[in-house]
Amino acid sequence: MTLTDIAIQNLRRRKGKTFFLMLTFILVVGITVTLNSLAKGMRDDLQKSLTHYGANVVITPKSEHFTLSYGGLSVPGVNYEIKHLDYDSLAKLNNTPALMLNGIAPKIIGSATGDSVTGEINRYLIIGVDFPTELKMKPWWSINGQLPSEQEIIIGSYLAQTENLAMGNALELNQKSYPIVGIMQETGGSEDSGVFTNFNTARSITGIDSWSMIELNTAQPTKAVTLLSELLPEAKVSEISQLVQGAKESVDRFSSFSLITSILLGIIGVLIVFVTTLGNINDRATEIGIFRAIGFRRQHIFSILIREISLVSLCGGVLGYFIGILTPTLLAPIAFQKTVSFEFHPFIALTAISASVIIGVASILIPARRAVQLDPLEALSAI
Structure with a gap:
């Protein structure tokens, strides 16, 4: 019979204590893996949203701003040396593979005057876009009606409500009527x-002959901002962080909470295993004395104890890991309204199981050292 066989037999004879120790490892590893899997799922979901939907970099014409101050009071300043985004800017962007573009949506933005239904003269916001690329970048846009052709327009829902406009009506812009063919929800x-x-209709209405804004979706927005600042010196390049800052901060806070909780659970696990094994070894003093009396050396006793806790922590770590990656698939839709798919991550599995074994071995070092130092005669005298 090998030392491993002896360790297994010892565990079988103490089913209650073995189950308690294994349950400790299952809970510690399971909760840790669950929290970190949820955090990873939230990070991946946020990154997927940033990568596939919406703009994360905006290019606008650069202008110099002069702030006025008189008598210690700041007054509104003026913009001067306003530069323009020429139409060849798109060619520069498309010919730069390092930008890793997923989508590009230029715009012509201006204004036009027109008579409202009440007879007042209103100023309307005119936005010229390429609808196929714009709808791809903004999948949340929903249009009732059809896309506009030349000299046709689509209006927003609030404008349609306040002006009492519907599809088939016309809107006067700069003394010219344009039929409404759709209303955006x-x-x-x-x-x-x-x-x-x-674009052509927007140019004729506003008189603007350059891009007012170019929205980009790129896999690496921070890197793209640096490249674009050199590629388009006449433009101001900004990374859109405000739109996702709240979600990113929530994910970061949850990730920090998961890390701190994992550390605390590891410490609690060490203490529980330490106290349990210490009491277990005190109860096994007679058994250890018998082993020593029949010829077992101290290193044999130490090896048996290490193998026992290693087997328990290994099994607990494996079970805890699989419970930990299954739980988010059930918990995420309820708690976070997110769907986390079941995925096996070899690195996370190896880390979780190794940490479980390390916690077990580290917890038993002091009790095991005390066990091998027991005097066999004193241990046998209790029989």
């Missing part, structure tokens, strides 16, 4: 008050 943004059309 409410988005909660500036689109609700906008007038949308294609």
